[in-house]
Amino acid sequence: MTLEARSISVDYGKRRVLHGVTFMARPGAVTAIVGPNGSGKSTLLGAVSGDLPHEGTVSLGGRDVARMPIWQVAAQRAVLPQASRLAFDFTVLEVVRLGLQSGRSGDRADIPMRALARVGLAHYAARTFQELSGGEAQRVMLARVLAQVWEPVDQGEARWLLLDEPVSSLDIAHQLQVMQIARDFASAGGGVVAVMHDLNLTALFADEVTVLSEGEIIAAGTPGAVMTDAILSRAYGCALKVSTPPARNIPYILPHAAAS
């Protein structure tokens, strides 16, 4: 169940923002898409998730997503948008239950509460979604997405989580919590694609990193191979210093203090 996006181009009006990029992700791994603002990260995810009209094909396990029935796609992959607006006073639990609507029926009634517990918000179940803070709302939406693809592997096929900046409005503890959830989903055999801003968090949790710059992929591979001074400095257009402490082979990235 590899996720493949081949020769993806996206235009906003007359401006082309993605130039025929080919992107791949495998189940069992967290694949991060990084790059500066406006490099096309979210656009790539939007094309992969089918939100944006695009050239090129997206396939799941070799099958063209555009030709699959919409309910089948929904049973196979869930998408967490950057921000969510909700109409009407649904409770937190009702919002998470919406995620259950797709996919097959059966004894799944307890999944929403377990998904809420997974993001640490089970005690908020009866609250109105509208009264949550931005970070809490984002975690509830993650719970909804988790409920949609609760088992990372279903009937021998990997399911997918597509996350657009899943930690953007979270404090550091919840950033770690959410990334750990993504990590666990991948470890259990599912696939995760996440658009990320935080390079250190990416180095810590991603198995594969794709670096975008000006609508093109300039590097893809393991964090150790991709997150180098040269590649990152080129992508972000500023001097960045990557270090790797010998104890754990995980790079961390520091900006070169230009002032000093």
Add this chain to the structure above:
Amino acid sequence: MVAETQSFTAPRDRHLFARQLHLWLAAFLIFCAALSLQFGAADVRLSALLGKLVTGEPLSQMERIVLFDIRLPRLAMGGLVGAALAVSGATMQGLFRNPLADPGIVGVGAGAGLGAILAIVLGSMLPLGLTQLIGAQLVPVAAFLGGWGSTLLLYHVSTRGGRTSVATMLLAGIALGALAGAVSGILVYIADDQQLRDLTFWGLGSLAGASWGKILTAGPLIVISIAAALCLGRGLNGLALGEATAAHMGIAVQRMKSVAILSVAGATGAAVAISGGIGFVGIVVPHLLRLACGPDHRTLLVNAGLLGASLLILADVIARMVISPAELPIGIVTAVLGAPVFLWILLRRRGVVDL
């Protein structure tokens, strides 16, 4: 995480309450129907008729006419129109993701009004054969065609490349409403006194013209439209999170929008055609139900149909009773009762209503 091993109990379930409400509202509908058969200008009482049924005494000619030709069709029409308006209101609010949306947004009201005015003012100019063919049904037929036609026009204008933009539909609806208003204004200007009186009463709405003929014409369309809308609960719930997210959850968004718009045009168009302009049912009924048991459209649509039918039947009883033996236009009753409720809802929710 410890959370995984614990068992969590879900909080009190609004959904369960909403489903129990189906039964309570069905009982309320029966109660309102009984009231509607009991009271009227003629001194014929349902209780007395039931007594005759028990003793086997035959009904008099007058009692038969009052029951079967006056009160029963009126009851059926009130129920159909009330259910149509309330279900259409709930559908529109779900589609536009806005609790203040009204079936009128899709142009039904403006179009139907224009159709009715055209029929009332210009109807006498039609070739005699055509007038005789359509006869007394000219105004309802014209109102229905106007409402249905303007909705289709709006739908066409706001659909590009197979995607319907509800925002475009809203804006185009305002423009179309202004245009229909201007044309209506010209017709009002040239209308004679009797026509003006007919127009005014049509605009206020009434169930007084109820007949089995009207019910057999408009009823099937209303029933089919409501049935179609009742299938949209799951999709409208998903749409609360936006069109993109709804699609990610496996909802065929465009098909749902088409069904919603066509069902609202059908139900509201037919309802307005046979009863004129009846306001507030479409907004107040879904709103009350959302306050009582939450916004889940799977139950909301059914409850709205039941409560809408009950309340319109009740409003009609009031319209018949307050100045008996004359009667008020029912639109006045729904506005007098509905507007304060609507204001109360707005005040209660001040600061939360977000357009």
